[in-house]
Amino acid sequence: MHDKNLTELAAGLRAGDFSSEELTRACLERIAAHDGELNSFITVDEERALEQAQAADRRLAAGEAGPLTGIPVAQKDIFCTDGVLTTCASRMLENFVAPYSATVVEKFDAAGAVMIGKTNMDEFAMGSSNETSYYGPVRNPWNPDTVPGGSSGGSAAAVAARLVPAATGTDTGGSIRQPAALCGVTGLKPTYGRVSRWGMIAFASSLDQGGPIARSAEDAALLLGVMAGFDERDSTAIDRPVPDYTATLDDDIRGLKIGLPKEYFGEGLEAGVARAVEAALDEYRRLGAEVVEISLPHTHLAVPAYYVVAPAECSSNLSRFDGVRFGHRCENPEDLEDLYKRSRGEGFGDEVKRRIMIGTYALSAGYYDAYYLKAQKVRRLIRDDFARAFEQVDVIMGPTTPSPAFRLGEKTDDPITMYLSDIYTIAVNLAGLPGLSLPAGFVDGLPVGLQIIGNDFEEARLLNVAHQYQQVTDHHKCIPSGFE
């Protein structure tokens, strides 16, 4: 049962081959059996999951089921879930039971999906390896000595290990695509504003975007159809109809123009990854696509600009964690200053503190123009690069990451090297564009991701292009050993 895709699961539920309760119990059993090793979940809410499954079974019986009714989905622990612990993988929110649900969670609830649990992640989504989690690192199911990527590492690992059919993630600088690449699954970061941010705990508000992590583009299309849409509670959500993302999956891609940014194939890219990407491009040529070289000349500025904008916004967004109203509060504070210093000092981990400090500095009087304002200008240049590219090509392709999964602990003492693992994904967030990562082969038994970047609101095209590749390849069907 655990190796069925969403379409097959939905068909099985409707045909009565198995009930949602059986499916949910099967997932719970797999989590119980394997997650001790992977640590991909922070919370598994068995009781609530089974209740939802039973409700879904009633809906199925009544013939009121949608495509996701009765299907277990894991939520990244950054989405608020009413009555369920929502930690953001931080000691700061170790005790925080959200009193409301995120829009994304509400939408899955309304679709009849079963919320099986909350997945592990980098603390407050700050990290690229899942090692900054207060709840300990997640291990990559392809090799437990390596990281699953981050920040949505728990979701990617759980989907890759077939513990759940699908999961949600959020992506601020690559946090869906990079772990998807490292775990060999398909992850989509939608256009900024496509998915509501209401109830999604903010890291960097102008970059954060929720999206699906799934086994295939087809599954991702079904999930995005549920997640996407306007929300009047999010001023940055865009009021635009949501297409049926599954309707165009089978469209012919002959004549598709693929742009390869020459800047994505230079120094730092591991040879094995480059070869896998080349092989994927050959596949696309066989499918009738045309591949042309393009230039995104400001690519080298993306990481520096990102590490000004994202920390600046995070320094302000995380000010609400002050020990006053919710979250961690230090013991016996002497006075207000002591309350702030110790509550925040104890509640936040090192990486979060590092970014709060960088961001506070970047916004300080006298530095604002040199850092924040400059970074915003760079952001515009990067967006202009993409706009020019999309005048020539339909989609842009390249590696999702410069290397496959690295070893646990390998980069924790070297933040800059860690930051560079998002070098190909960050610019997409700065430009607000949709980007997708799909499995494109292996290097030494570790998955490699191919990134496809589209123009604004071209999620349907990305899913179509990815799906066509997955019709002629099997990388996405490979299961890590021990999890078959």
Added chain:
Amino acid sequence: MEWETVIGLEIHTQLATRSKIFSGAATAYGAAPNTQACAVDLGLPGVLPVLNKAVVEMAIRFGLAIEAQIAPLSVFARKNYFYPDLPKGYQISQYELPIVGLGRITIELEDGHSKVIGITRAHLEEDAGKSLHEDYHGMTGIDLNRAGTPLLEIVSEPDLRSPAEAVAYMKKIHALVRYLEISDGNMQEGSFRCDANVSVRPKGSHEFGTRTELKNINSFRFVEKAIEYEVERQIEILESGGAVVQETRLFDPDKGETRPMRSKEEAMDYRYFPDPDLLPVEITPEMIEKVRAEMPELPDAKRQRFMADHGLSEYDAGILTASRELADYFEAVARVAGDAKLAANWVMGELTGYLNRENLEIDQAKVSAERLGGLLKRILDNTISGKIAKEVFEAMWAGEGDADEIIERRGLKQITDTSALEAMVDEVIAANPKQVEQFRAGKEKVLGFFVGQIMKATQGKANPAQVNQLLREKLKGN
């Protein structure tokens, strides 16, 4: 040396919306602590602000009233600082691009001159909650009902030159926001409060002196007292050879003095940056025209109209238009009575006297405009004299009914029957031969004595004009 005072005011006025500026929670005053604070106001993880459209319209209304530029694009920014009653750790305000740009307002000075005061800008922001330090025994209570209440911060140019000018300006803005129905202006509840930037310089100098900022002044009297104290303090420092320190000072109304709160060195770095959760506010010319079309009559226009249509003096018109409620009351009285001048005299005289005595606002008056108008009608049709009318007014104020009821019940109708009055006049003349002599000898003042006698006899109900005429005729004719 002669010193010149330079003052600029920052007025915070709470906008009279039903819900908060970025959430759907109610703004009503006086609810139990934290019962009007929703997830957004509490700054829970994951919540997002959504701008209340009504505040934008109110800001436009204010901008139009001060002839200011309405920004086609304005931006909300975060002002970052930690305080327990600031739930998010930042206040959403406007910084570089405020919604209302440079405008102006004319104030009337005591010497009868008027002066134009520049208004640098007005911007929208959210209020913080309240910290309650009393009653918690070493702890602080936090009430977040006020958190997220919409404020319009109105920043003046440093154009004010005396505490009296500052008060006149503050009153003018106060009347304006009430006229515009964008704020209830209730100072007790903190809906209208101000900070004052104060400095002094040698008269004739063109450079500004070092200023201090006086925080949180919540009455007209306090703004005057705080500035007076501060000006004196600064002059004293300068005249004894010292230098004024740039700092924020708090006015203590009990002691009538200001004291230091924080110095420039301790000044906060608020790390303003555009709020990424909110889009820039776009205001089209169509929106502005729509608001303009619905603008109420403004105080200055109303004053001109009162002078032109009702024949009031500039002074009277000024007083009667000081607040929209007073102006509306006056107009209602004038409409019912049919005599604007008489209405003006009564509203500014008797009515204002009663209000002041009981410390009431016009909307708390115990005599409605309709009833006062009805009373004046009885003066105009000679049913009662002005003097009797005051008695009737007192009874109306005490809740005894309308004018006609009271006149009827108390038998206050004027005696206008000439033969009855004639008999009384004859009686009084006969009884006072000495005074008759004096009058005939040319002492006209004695007439008053006779009038008084008749009024006494009739308990004031005789028609004074008639009595006068009869007395003259009889005294001369005999």
